[in-house]
Amino acid sequence: MSGRPRSFPPPRGVVLDTDGVLLDSAAVHAAAWKSAFDVCLAELARDGEGWVPFDADAEYRRFVDGRSRHDGAEAFLTARGIRLPPGEPGDPPGCGTVWAVAARKEAAFREALAAEPVTAFEDAAPALAALRSRRVPCAAVSASRHARALISAAGLDKVLAAVVDGEAAARLGLAGKPDPALFLHAAGLLGIRPGDAAVVEDALAGVRAARRGGFGLVVGLDRSPDRHAAGLLYGAGADLVAPDLSTLVRTVWGERG
Known part of the structure; x- marks a missing residue:
């Protein structure tokens, strides 16, 4: 995993996109x-x-x-x-x-x-649990109105502090990506300033939204076998591009003995 040099402490909270990041649904x-x-x-x-x-x-x-x-x-x-x-x-x-x-x-x-039901990526639950053990709260966001039900069906609701989905966005009048409203609302639910939080996204619109929202760390996730999306994610404003969530947790928050 590579990216731009970082000179700030590990983020105190994480906002993660759902489709393509937590769930194998993209x-x-x-x-x-x-x-x-x-x-x-x-x-x-x-x-x-x-x-x-x-x-x-x-x-x-x-x-x-x-x-x-x-x-x-x-x-x-x-x-x-x-x-x-x-x-x-x-x-x-x-x-x-x-x-x-x-x-x-x-x-x-x-x-x-x-x-065929949607499933979570194998690394999703362990990575969220690892962050939780480090007292780093996580929120999931999605433009989809199906997200909350799918997250619950995959069992990830147990390791998430908050979920902001398309239903919540419509109810609260939150603009969609590349507007940062979804991410900012999620950070607010975690009680963390955007500058102290990370966003993890696989979508270009989501990376742009996180950058516009002033988040301290913007991570692009490229799960493609040949990593062909990495350049696009960097171009959209990602600080780092990771192949999976487990690698991201180890790199940014460190190993736990």
């Missing part, structure tokens, strides 16, 4: 987005020809990962030069409005969850 989200976008791209293309499928790696990271469903759909469609009316949050799945596209993704994601 690929499920990406596949659901691809299902939704590809249908709409084909439908919106003239005569159904000449359209380019959604890239579930590069375009997912750049436009969708870490954002709310509406914001992710809007960002990708805008990047492809497609302007749809916003519609309403209750729009049924379809391709006529941004909310309809978002609803199509939600339907695909729910179908995937019904077929």
Whole structure:
């Protein structure tokens, strides 16, 4: 693990993204987005020809990962030069409005969850427990409204001090990433100033949000086998890029004898 030199003590608290950091769910989200976008791209293309499928790696990271469903759909469609009316949050799945596209993704994601439950990464619970033993409280954040239930189903709620998910964001009017509102609220729940806390993110929008929020340490997590996202995470503002949470805990907080 490498990164920019650090000259401050280990953070007193940690705010972690959920999908791709704690839960092995980012690929499920990406596949659901691809299902939704590809249908709409084909439908919106003239005569159904000449359209380019959604890239579930590069375009997912750049436009969708870490954002709310509406914001992710809007960002990708805008990047492809497609302007749809916003519609309403209750729009049924379809391709006529941004909310309809978002609803199509939600339907695909729910179908995937019904077929196979999401699990936590093997290092998640041990790393959170290690931080807890060091009296470093942790909070999980997510733009997804499913996050709290999935975190609980994976048993991680027992080693987390707080969870801020999409339901909480909607209820409290918290802006989505790359706005730092989710992270700042989570740090507040931990009772820790942003400058004394770390954020751990796998999404570019999340890294940018943490940097804008003034967090003392911004960690990019790149779980890809070839670490191909590391450069992008550094470019977005990460101080360090780690391959997993266990490595991060050992490097920043030290071994425990």
